[in-house]
Each structure stands twice: as C-alpha cells, then as structure tokens.
Amino acid sequence: MNADRLLSSFLDLVAVESPSFHEAPMAALCARLLADLGFAVEVDGSAEATGSDTGNLIARLPGTAPGRLALAAHLDTVMPCAGIEVVREEVAAAEMGPAYEPDGPALEVLRSAGATILSADDKAGIAAILEGVRSAMEAGAPRPDLTVLLTTCEEQSLLGASALAEGALAWPAGLASGFDGAPGGRPAPGTPLPCYVLDADGRPGTIITGAPCHWTMAAEFSGRAAHAGVEPEAGASAIAMAAAAVSAMGLGRLDERTTANVGVIAGGTAVNVVPASCRLEGECRSLDAGRALAQRDAMTAACERAAAALGGAVEVTWALDYPAVLFDDDAPVVARAAAAARAAGLAPRLARTGGGADANVLGAKGCQAVTLGIGMANFHSTDELIAVRDLEGAARLVEALIAEYAG
Template sequence: MSRVLETFLDLARISSPTGREAVVAAYAAEALTAAGFDVRFDDTMAVTGSDSGNLIATLPGTLPGGVLAFSAHMDCVQPCEGVEPVVADGVVRSAGETVLGGDDKVGVAAIIEAARRLAEEGGEHRSLKVLLTVSEEDGLLGAKALSSEDASAGLCLVLDADGPVGGIVTAAPSHHTFKAVFSGRAAHAGVEPEKGVSAIRMAASAVQRMDLGRLDPQTTANVGTIAGGSATNVVAPECTLTGECRSLDRAMAEKVRDAMDAAMREAAAEHGGSVSVEWTLAYVGFSVPDGAPAVRAVESACVSIGVTPRCYATGGGSDANVFASHGTPTLVLGSGMTDVHSTDESLAVVELERLADLLVAMARTAGE
C-alpha cells in the first residue's frame, strides 16, 4: 500500500463535517511541520464557526516564479461521520452509509505526500504555500475569511474538481442566491376566501414568470425551495422562496438576477401582496485564458507525468473563486474523485498517486 493511500485512509477515518475540522487540521499540521513547512492557523473561528482556523503553511524555495500555492478544504458533506474506507480492485469506497470524504481529503492527502517527497528528495523547488480551509461546504466560509495576504500567490492550484487527474478548470461562474418572503393576508379558505391574499399564489406566479434551467451554454437559473401556509383551510399569509442564478459571464448573471427579482415583485403586486427579496453574491467568477502561463505550466507538468491535460469550464464554485477575487491566478485541478456528495463516492488509487506526482512536478518547475 502506497504512503499517500495510507494518508488518505487515515484522513477519511477522521470525522470532519463542516465546522469540526480541528482533528484533520492537527493531522495535516503535524505532517507539514515534519516536512519542513512553517505552519500556523489564522484567527477566523469566530467568523466561520469552525473549531479550527484555516491552516497556512509556507516553505521557502530557490526556483524563480513566485509562490506556488496548493489548496484543499478539510470539511466534508454529511453523512461523513464514522467513515470506513474500503480498498478493492484499486478503488476506495465507503463501506457504510456515508460519503467517502474524497471531497476534499484527496487534496489534503496529495499535498501532504508532495511535501514529504520534496523533503526526502531534496533539490530545488519553488517557494510553496499550503492553504487548507475550513467550512468550504457551507458557502466557502473559510476561504472568504482568509486575509488577502494569506490568499496571495503567484499561482494557486485548488485540488477540488472531480474527474481524472489532468483536468484543469480554467473558468467558473459568478453565483447569486436569493431568499424571498411573500406576504399576503390570512382568511378562512372555506368561509371567506375573498378576504384573503394568498402568498403561495404569489410565489407560484413568480416562479411561472421566471426563465429557469439552462438559459444558455454559460448560464443557469433555479428555484430550489418553496414553503408556506399552515393548513388547508387557511389562505396562506406567507410563503418563502429560495433560488439562484449563475453564469460564466458576470454581466449575464446580473441580468438574470434582475429578471428574477422583477418577476417576484411583479407577481406580488399583481396579486395584492408584497415581497421582501434578499440577494447574496455567493462568489464572483473567474476565467483564465487557455494559453496563459499558469495553464501552460500545469499542462507541461501533466505531460511530464504521463497524463493528458484537458481544459474546461465548470458551472460550480469552489475556494478558487475566492482566491481569484483577491487577484491570485487560480486554477482548479481534477483530483480523481467520482460521485462526490453521495454515498456512491469513490476514488481510484492511481488517480490519488498521480495527483501527488503532479504537485511534485509543479513544485520542481520554475514559473514564468
């Protein structure tokens, strides 16, 4: 059994739901310290609600090209407590009714293995930074709480995309979410319904007015929840709607946001009620041209370890969106995970090993 696999299995067995990352953080801190990194934690627990700060580790290097950062998050989606990883036919799965936790312990394990190899082998490498964040699965809270200085690097590689090693996410969307509360007037639905104003009817009318689903190759919109009313014989005085829109084109994301907002306000007014809409910018998108130096560097490193690189855009967000918003050139790398956020999650051992190889190759290559 390879060392990086043993590390991953150790991490998978540690329960680390969002907000309870301290044990994983301690494991990673010990390993990185032993590999020669200077390790510290930031003071963001009051902001994130986690039992740990974000881990920031640095190691000076001699190769030019600025600081190269490797990043992963330490929390997992539920159910992720009491994970029993099982290895069979070169694939790791969970033995029980839990996720495996490859998202994102595969990234943490690969970073630790790369650090160990660099320490053991000696030789030149770039100056390195490791960013292990908390509470990623709860709105990227850990990354958002990082200081600009901690988030800065010449290039940041976020190890948090599913699919085989060699995948390079060069673009991700801007993402807006909303919570809307429609207000009407209660009345007895059987005796005097005409005296009532149905908030559920307003919400339904708003949804009907919206253009939802895939709007174009870069843009999507969705209504995720609707809740309201108290009984079948009461005209509902309140109804809450939640949803989102996102696009690789930030202007388009804002255009769709405005259209959804207008649909809700028009529906409320038409049916004699009101609505309070709260919009949140979850994260800003990023885009790196395929021919950019950062992309070329990762492509070259992929080829050097026998992996075919492939660039693509994603409709999902990650800590990379936050790092990019600080002005840090950022890419997300395919890390071998499949069926993430489900109990069918799995990880091919060879992909885990390739990911560690790729990080070492990147560390050994001077940046432009």
Template sequence: MVKSERILNEFLELVQVDSVSGKERDMADLLKRKLSEIGLEVSEDNAGREVGSDTGNIIGKLPGKSGAPVLLLSAHMDTVEPGSGVKPLIDGELVRSSGDTVLGADDKAGIAAILEVLRLVREQNIEHGGLEVVFTIWEEGGLFGSKNLDYSQLAATAGFVLDSDGPPGTIVTRAPWQDHIGATITGRSAHAGINPEQGINAIMVASQAIAGMKVGRIDEETTSNIGIISGGKATNIVPDSVTIQGEARSLVHAKLTAQTSHMCETLQKAAGKFGAKAKIVVDRQYDGFRLDEQSLPVRLASSAAKNLGLTASLKNTGGGSDANSYNSKGIPAVVLGIGMSKVHTTEEFISLADLSGNARYLLEIVRATQALP
C-alpha cells in the same frame, strides 16, 4: 518517486476523521501536526470565528531557495453530510465508502496529494521557489473559509486547488459568478373555509411567479434554480407568508445580472398582480474567473501534464470552489481534477491510480517552475 502505499494509508486515515462543515477541529489539529512534522511553518487564522466553525483555516509555509514563483497548494478540510463515521473500503482498484456515508475524497484526496508532495520535496531536496499550503474550512455550501482567509499571510503568484472531478491533467480555467436570491412574499391570512376570498395566498403568489420564471439551463453559460420554498401554518389558513430561496450562476457576468434581474422582476410582478408584497435580497456568493493559456498556473499545469505524458484538458465548470476566492483576491489559481467520482453521494469513490497520480502530477507542477524562462 511517489510512494503509493504511503499516500493510500494517509488517505484512509484522513477520511476516517470526521470533519463535516463547521466541525473541522479534529482534522485541523491532525493537519497542523503533519505539516509541522514535515517541516513547515504552520499557523491558523481567525476565519472560524467569522463563520461559526470550530477552527480556522490552516496555513503552512515552506520557504524556497530558488528564484522560482511561490506556489499556493490548496484543498478544503470539510465534507458534506452524511460525513461522520466514514468506513472506507478497498474494492479492487477503487476506494469506496461503506455505503452509509460519503467517502470524503472531496476533498481529502486533494489533501493527501499535497501532503505527499510536501514530503517528497523535503526527502528529495527538490528545488522550488516557496510553497504555501492552505487547508480551508467550510468550502461546501459557500466557500466561507477562503472568503475569510487571512490573505496578508500569502505571497503566492500562482495557485492550484485540488478539488474537481476528472483525471489528473484536468485543469479548470473558468468558473461562474453566483448570486443567491432570497425572497419573502407577504399576503394576507384568512379562514380557508369561511372567507378565503378575503385572504391573499402567499404560496399561490409564489407558485405563479415560479411558473413564469426561467429556471434550469438558461444557456450554455448560465443556470438558475429555485431550491427551497417554506411557508404556511395549517391547511385551513390562507397562508400570509412564504419564503423562497434560489440562485443564478453564469460564466458571463452580464448574463448573471440579466438572469438575476429576471427572477426578481418575476417575483415582484406576481406579488403586484395579487396585491401581495415581495421583499427580495440578492447576495453575491462569489465572483467568477477566467484564465487564459498564458497565465502562470495554466502554463505550469499544462507543462507538467506534457512532461508526464498526460492530456492537458482545459475546461469550464458550473460550480464554485476556493479558486473563485483566490482569483478575486489577486492570486491566479486553477482547479485540478483529482479523479473523485460520485461526490456528495454515498456511492463516492476514487481509484488507487488517481490517488498516486494526483501527487505525481502536483509534484511535476512544482518541478516545472524550475524550467520557467
């Protein structure tokens, strides 16, 4: 039933519309038009005002006629840099970027699949209990769109976020909590050549702290990282200030708490040892989730995979997605693998088979709601 040529052409159209994070207006307007033409009731929320984007999240609704559950279908509109001026290339059975930009399969392959399924549902009069579509802004770097989504507009009881690597049949059922850790180390400036002993080198203090900190892979469920260090004014001035930005993630909340505490304590101890001060701010970026095999979205996704002869592969992830936000707001949601590869690089690609397979799989998920007891 999936029209492979149509979904390919639509994907090629989508990736050529610039929509880097915070600048999704053109993509939003295009998707609003497409959803309206398919027959959905379309609206835009105020999330853009909250996060500094030039548009809000796009919400589309297609009422159902059966008593089946209402499903949430979601993908994000934004891409990472370099994401402007994308020129997709068909290379045999793959679609690639030209090598100067990302391709944008993350997450426009997800958008293309959702649009194709909506068309098929309308064209074939496929029964469903109601479909709610959310195309979010600024997912990359903070899930800002889904965090600020107007959830009062949604009634879905199961969600599917098309935004993971892995082939169709990949079902992400567990994702981590994440903390952002920002610290400012304040020392004392002095002339580096005349009286360095009168200064307190904030960069040195920070380096001592980081050297004593557990970072990287902590265990199979926990990671941490120091990603940004900034400080100093000149080589002949003992630096009196340095800022550090890092993160900690874990699939287990207690482990995240322990890792974040360890990183903060290490910074404070190093500052105290050298007479400096450490101001630390911890921000929860998102909450984790874990869905078992009996949860509605997992049951539907597993049943659909079986119906299509796919292998249902339930997996964990170390990354966050809009599904973290949906689960925290009471909508159980899984993330589906859509075959995107080497994302966030200029070598990004996706196969033609997966572009069609994503729509085929999502359509079967919609159909699987009719077989629920």
C-alpha cells in the same frame, strides 16, 4: 511518489470526521503532518467570521530555488461523514463516468461502504499535496517557496477562503525564502501568487479554466390570511404568489454559461388557512457576470409581478457568494499546469465547470488560482469513489508542479 504511503495517508485523513464548521481535529492533524515536513504552520483568525471551530490553516516552507507556488484544498466535508468505512474493490470503467472509456478495463477504486460519503472531496486533494511535497523533498530536487492553504467551510459557499484576511498569503518578511539572494530578489509587490486548488472532479490532468459566479436569492412573499372555507376571497395567498413567480422564471440551463434554480419553498400554517407568508430560496450562476446580473434581475421582476398581481408584496434579497473565475486557455498559470501534467505522465484537459471552488475567491486574495481535477466521482453522495490510479496521479501532479515552479 510512494503509493503505499499515499494510500495510508488518505485513509488516516478519511478516519477524521470533519463536517463544515467542525474541522478542528482535521486541522490539527494536517498541522502536525506539515510541521513534520518542516513547514511553519499557522491558523488564521477566520473562525470568528465563519463560525467554524478553527481557522484556515496556512503553512509555508522556504524554497531552495527562486520561485513560489501555493497548493490548496479544503478541510471540511459534507455529511454523512461519521465513521467512514473504506472499501477497496474493482468496478467497471463505465461506473466512473464520462472521464473513462465505458468499455475500458476494470479499475481499482476506493469507495465508502455505503452509509456515508467517502470524503475524497477533498481529502484526496490533501493527501496528494502531502505526498507530492514529501516526495519532492525526498528527491532533493530544487523547490520554490511553498505555501499550503487548507480552508474551512468550503462546502458552505466558500466561507473559509472568503474570510482570509488581506495579505494573509503574503510571504512573511522574517521567513527565509528561495528568493533571498536570487537575481532580482523577491517578486514585485502585487504580483499574483500562482495557486492550484486540488478540488474538482475529472481525472488528474484536468485544468478548470472557468467557474461561474454564484448569486443566492431569498424572496419573502406577504399576503393576507383568511379562512380557506368560509371567506377565501378575503385572503391573498402568498404561496400562490410564489408559485406564479416560479412559473414565470427561466430556470435550469439558460445557455452554455448560465443556470438558475429555485430550490426551497416554504410557507403556510394549516390547510384551512389562506397562507399569509411564503419564502422562496434560489440561485443563479454564470461564467458571464453580466448575464448573471440579468438573470438575477429577471427573477426579482418575476417575484414582484406575481406579488402585485395577486394582491400582496414581496421583499427580494440577493447575495453574491463568490465571483466567476475565467482564464484564457493559453494563460501562463494554465500552460504551466499543463506542462506539469505532461511531466507527471497525465493528459492535460482544459474544462469549464458549473460549480464553484476556493479558486473563485482566491483571485481577490492575491492569488492567480486554478482548480485541478483529482478524479473524485459521485461526490456529495454515499456512492462517492476515487480510482486508486487517480489518487496516485494527483500526487504525481503536485510533485511535477513543484518542479515546474522551481526557478
């Protein structure tokens, strides 16, 4: 692993603005870098479904030994991401969160100057993939068939990964493969492709064994408008219905696997008008699909009871944004990630998260997908940062995964 080259690559990626739906410049840069490494690169047709200005990027490099491996990250970022200025400085270990000993030595970090995000989420993941692959190739060690997947619109409830066509990640029949001529030949049809998604907080070596399903709710309350000063009795307040519904819901952390939230409420036209309409938007998440369904039904029932009690009506709709992903701690795809972490000089740590990542939907796309920590901290904020040692650790981990899956 070339630390200077890794840092330069990360800074080049950060310099390209790529908010969700506008990832085309980033995709073009990554396509060129992967092609320079010998990958066959394609952009899929998902843009029509996602509304992005580009599709997902899928790149393949034939192996020199039997085995196959996919590495994934996402092209898009949250905002503000225009004109990112990177500052390199030392910070106290306590600022890095619980992954570091609070009284440990100061750490060299990369952070934004303060007006924007840093975009380590997920450009640190992309930089680690590029450097890890490049280093493995320079070492001349055996490598498996490699697939690199860089998705669009991940920050928009995983739209890009969700829009991958059936069979999009299958190895093309006309492309050379490390399996060619190997005993037993190619894997049996339907064998999941091991895939590691570099897109989680937690120091490199963190292996996410569980992430929740995510349901999104929209509730449209209908009441009756009336003059609030002259004849309020003639009205039925849709805002009051929504408020009563929210107060009756179980929200926040409901158990160790389940959370729920109402994040948007909007309605009314003027202070002197009893509001005839109000919209609630919310969500529920759980590692347990049945528990998520029960919470979904409870939130719907709270809306319906509140509307009926206050003389109105409500229409509640739910959408499943992505399913849960859950692995046993001793699952082979987890164990091999842990082995690679140890080979890279990292401490394996199994964890579960309350957030989703592309791994949540890649399981339905022919993959056995696990999300890995890359060390980003305070992401989705202007305080975002990443320790230089963690950026380097993520690249070493990619190189070690390639070695782990060769043969």
